[in-house]
Amino acid sequence: MHQLPDDFSTLLPLREPTFLILLSLAEGEKHGYAILKDVTELSQERVILSTGTLYEALVRLLDQALIERIDTQEVQHPGKARKAYRLTLKGQRVIEAETVRLQNLLAVARRRLGSEGG
Amino acid sequence: MLTVLLWLYKLSFQAYPQAFRAEFADEMEGVFREQLAEQSGNGHRALLVIGFHELSQLPVAAFRLRWRVWRKNRPGSLLIRAIYRSPFHPVPPAHDGRFSWWQTLFETAPFILVSALLFTVVYLQPTWIPAEWQHQWLDFSGWVVLFALPVLMVGLLRGLPRWAYPPGGLVVGHILFTSQGLFYFWAATLLGGFALALAAIYVHLYHEPLAPFLQRIGRSLAFDWTRLSFGFYSVLPYAVISAFDDTVPNNRTAYFALALLAMILGAVAYSRSQRQAHQFGVLLGGMTLVLVFPLMEQVYLQNRWLSDLIGLSTLWAALVALLLLPMLASVIYRNWLETRSTRVEK
Numbered sequence: 001m002h003q004l005p006d007d008f009s010t011l012l013p014l015r016e017p018t019f020l021i022l023l024s025l026a027e028g029e030k031h032g033y034a035i036l037k038d039v040t041e042l043s044q045e046r047v048i049l050s051t052g053t054l055y056e057a058l059v060r061l062l063d064q065a066l067i068e069r070i071d072t073q074e075v076q077h078p079g080k081a082r083k084a085y086r087l088t089l090k091g092q093r094v095i096e097a098e099t100v101r102l103q104n105l106l107a108v109a110r111r112r113l114g115s116e117g118g
Numbered sequence: 119m120l121t122v123l124l125w126l127y128k129l130s131f132q133a134y135p136q137a138f139r140a141e142f143a144d145e146m147e148g149v150f151r152e153q154l155a156e157q158s159g160n161g162h163r164a165l166l167v168i169g170f171h172e173l174s175q176l177p178v179a180a181f182r183l184r185w186r187v188w189r190k191n192r193p194g195s196l197l198i199r200a201i202y203r204s205p206f207h208p209v210p211p212a213h214d215g216r217f218s219w220w221q222t223l224f225e226t227a228p229f230i231l232v233s234a235l236l237f238t239v240v241y242l243q244p245t246w247i248p249a250e251w252q253h254q255w256l257d258f259s260g261w262v263v264l265f266a267l268p269v270l271m272v273g274l275l276r277g278l279p280r281w282a283y284p285p286g287g288l289v290v291g292h293i294l295f296t297s298q299g300l301f302y303f304w305a306a307t308l309l310g311g312f313a314l315a316l317a318a319i320y321v322h323l324y325h326e327p328l329a330p331f332l333q334r335i336g337r338s339l340a341f342d343w344t345r346l347s348f349g350f351y352s353v354l355p356y357a358v359i360s361a362f363d364d365t366v367p368n369n370r371t372a373y374f375a376l377a378l379l380a381m382i383l384g385a386v387a388y389s390r391s392q393r394q395a396h397q398f399g400v401l402l403g404g405m406t407l408v409l410v411f412p413l414m415e416q417v418y419l420q421n422r423w424l425s426d427l428i429g430l431s432t433l434w435a436a437l438v439a440l441l442l443l444p445m446l447a448s449v450i451y452r453n454w455l456e457t458r459s460t461r462v463e464k
Contacts, residue, residue, distance in 0.1 A: 032148070032149040050175035051150050053175045
């Protein structure tokens with residue numbers, strides 16, 4: 001049985017869109033549109049976020065200090081740098097903890113189903 | 119098509135909290151434009167799908183954002199601000215001897231005397247008490263007023279110290295409860311009149327020279343708003359009579375006595391409390407207990423307690439409004455004072 005890397009009991013379990021957003025950012029910093037597309041791809045088009053849902057989730061993750069907002073080199077509006085998001089160390093650990101939690105759950109389910117099946 | 123969708127999209131931003139809009143609207147619009155640009159080669163239908171998808175998720179996203187803003191701001195800052203602005207704050211000892219037991223006895227005497235009288239009428243039924251009091255309970259309230267009114271008058275002349283409020287409440291209660299059918303009419307009239315009088319006293323206190331005894335009354339009112347609540351709490355004897363009215367006097371249970379006891383204890387606790395929040399709390403608690411006992415009696419006697427529950431709840435709500443009214447007047451007054459001082463500073 002894996003151990004959870006840290007105590008994130010107040011943050012876990014993550015909702016699927018949240019997990020996918022964090023997973024998307026685990027690869028590296030991304031701007032909003034890239035996250036949107038990545039989430040669709042990661043979920044095999046099961047989770048399609050609207051911009052409202054995406055930014056609501058991003059604001060929550062920013063509040064929880066799981067991600068941070070940074071300026072990129074690109075310019076989106078005159079005089080305004082395009083914003084991107086990246087995982088913080090805390091965010092990294094939360095997604096690891098959630099992955100371990102899911103793994104444990106999966107292991108239990110496999111054992112039970114395997115023993116019942118066999 | 120693109121222009122219309124973008125216009126609608128920008129319009130939908132109004133659903134989000136203002137701070138969120140200011141921070142993220144441009145960025146979200148950029149993402150939405152990119153989505154549209156990507157799908158523009160696939161015809162109008164593809165664009166409409168994006169638009170509808172956005173619209174369908176808007177209410178939930180907007181609600182979550184607004185909820186978070188509300189939770190972040192309201193419970194902490196607004197509550198604390200309300201406490202600081204409201205009259206719930208420690209008060210200095212009253213100049214009329216708040217901490218003396220004699221003072222407590224004097225302040226609660228109207229409750230004790232009226233309770234003793236009611237107890238005698240209901241349980242002892244002596245011959246020297248008019249027989250009709252046992253059936254038409256409110257008749258005796260005229261006699262109560264006869265004794266309460268002179269005490270109130272003396273209290274007014276002495277600048278309305280705290281002991282003068284319960285006799286005032288007994289007079290008000292008499293007017294409210296003896297006009298049974300017109301209860302709400304009287305309540306509205308009295309409360310309206312009271313609010314106007316209070317406003318007049320508050321305003322003129324600092325502007326025009328009033329008669330010294332009026333100034334003292336004004337100071338007494340401004341010093342501690344719970345005094346007025348205490349005064350309104352004194353309508354409770356009539357509420358007790360009204361609440362137990364349905365029960366046959368000869369079949370009276372101990373609940374009536376318990377209600378009277380709760381009323382007295384509420385008054386004593388008020389007199390001994392040193393913080394306004396506690397004072398208001400014990401008045402509210404005492405009043406609620408007083409109205410719970412008649413309900414318990416109905417349940418005990420296996421009467422139609424459900425209809426009584428509705429009646430008692432209505433009475434309770436009206437009395438809570440009475441208790442809260444002075445606080446409301448005080449908050450309005452403080453805000454007015456603050457506004458005035460801000461204007462003067464400017």
